[in-house]
Amino acid sequence: MTTGTTAAAGALDAQEVSVVVNGKTLVHPASLQVAPGEMVALVGPNGAGKSTLLRTFYRAQRPTSGRVLLDGTDVWRMPGKRLAQQLAAVLQETAGDFELTVYDVVAMGRTPHKRAFAGDDADDRDIILRALEELHVDALAHAPFDQLSGGEKQRVLIARALAQRTGTMVLDEPTNHLDLRHQLDTLRLVRRLGATAVIALHDLNLAAAFCDRICVMDAGRVVATGTPVEVLTPALLSEVYRVEAEVTEHPRTGVPHVTVQASP
Numbered sequence: 254m255t256t257g258t259t260a261a262a263g264a265l266d267a268q269e270v271s272v273v274v275n276g277k278t279l280v281h282p283a284s285l286q287v288a289p290g291e292m293v294a295l296v297g298p299n300g301a302g303k304s305t306l307l308r309t310f311y312r313a314q315r316p317t318s319g320r321v322l323l324d325g326t327d328v329w330r331m332p333g334k335r336l337a338q339q340l341a342a343v344l345q346e347t348a349g350d351f352e353l354t355v356y357d358v359v360a361m362g363r364t365p366h367k368r369a370f371a372g373d374d375a376d377d378r379d380i381i382l383r384a385l386e387e388l389h390v391d392a393l394a395h396a397p398f399d400q401l402s403g404g405e406k407q408r409v410l411i412a413r414a415l416a417q418r419t420g421t422m423v424l425d426e427p428t429n430h431l432d433l434r435h436q437l438d439t440l441r442l443v444r445r446l447g448a449t450a451v452i453a454l455h456d457l458n459l460a461a462a463f464c465d466r467i468c469v470m471d472a473g474r475v476v477a478t479g480t481p482v483e484v485l486t487p488a489l490l491s492e493v494y495r496v497e498a499e500v501t502e503h504p505r506t507g508v509p510h511v512t513v514q515a516s517p
């Protein structure tokens with residue numbers, strides 16, 4: 254693979270994946286099939302198991318049972334470098350990046366595409382600069398990553414995933430610290446890339462607007478998977494989130510819109 258290419262969008266197929274840690278079942282056997290280029294939102298209350306399930310996709314958590322296939326190959330049987338050429342992860346928590354500049358962090362996205370100890374060539378630098386610009390962090394290129402705001406860090410980590418040029422992305426609450434415009438920009442970007450993407454999101458309206466399907470988890474189980482219209486019903490929202498929600502339909506796009514009464 255040459256430095257400039259983007260891996261083809263991959264099919265992601267989680268088959269009956271369970272995670273048991275210290276005798277506690279964090280994820281009951283869960284299945285999720287994502288077609289090449291499809292964007293799927295993973296939603297559900299805090300502690301539902303979203304991050305744990307996502308961690309099995311990018312090989313941070315070994316499933317207790319079941320398997321995760323990327324284009325038909327078990328991710329746990331792929332060489333690490335090959336997996337990193339095909340799948341990028343944007344995570345919430347970051348540790349150990351404190352010595353690095355923003356540029357360095359984004360440049361790490363190129364590592365899987367290089368021979369050991371090779372420096373950045375002109376193609377790499379071009380890809381890195383374009384990723385910095387895309388996420389509006391180019392002005393921060395020489396700033397220490399550690400000193401950025403939460404939202405800026407988040408955008409740098411998205412830029413790193415972008416520079417990785419993978420066909421498949423796993424994003425864990427990527428819009429968490431972002432202002433409204435950068436939330437929209439980020440989801441538009443993922444959409445435009447045409448990458449296969451699984452994205453943990455709390456904002457159900459963003460999930461409905463941007464994602465082809467929504468997978469709902471609750472208490473370690475997948476309780477619903479379907480199009481936003483199929484999934485976002487008052488009954489399901491009441492069952493999963495214990496809130497009374499109204500769901501209206503956008504008159505032009507038909508996208509469901511969830512309104513929760515926020516009275517004290």
Ligand code: ADP
Binds near residue numbers: 298302
């Ligand atoms: P979500 O991302 O949906 O908020 P998580 O997947 O982070 O949920 O967590 C699911 C549950 O698993 C939570 O109750 C959490 O406390 C627990 N948990 C996560 N990681 C571990 C671990 N390594 N050991 C024990 N419990 C864990």
Ligand code: MG
Binds near residue numbers: 304305425453
């Ligand atoms: Mg989480």
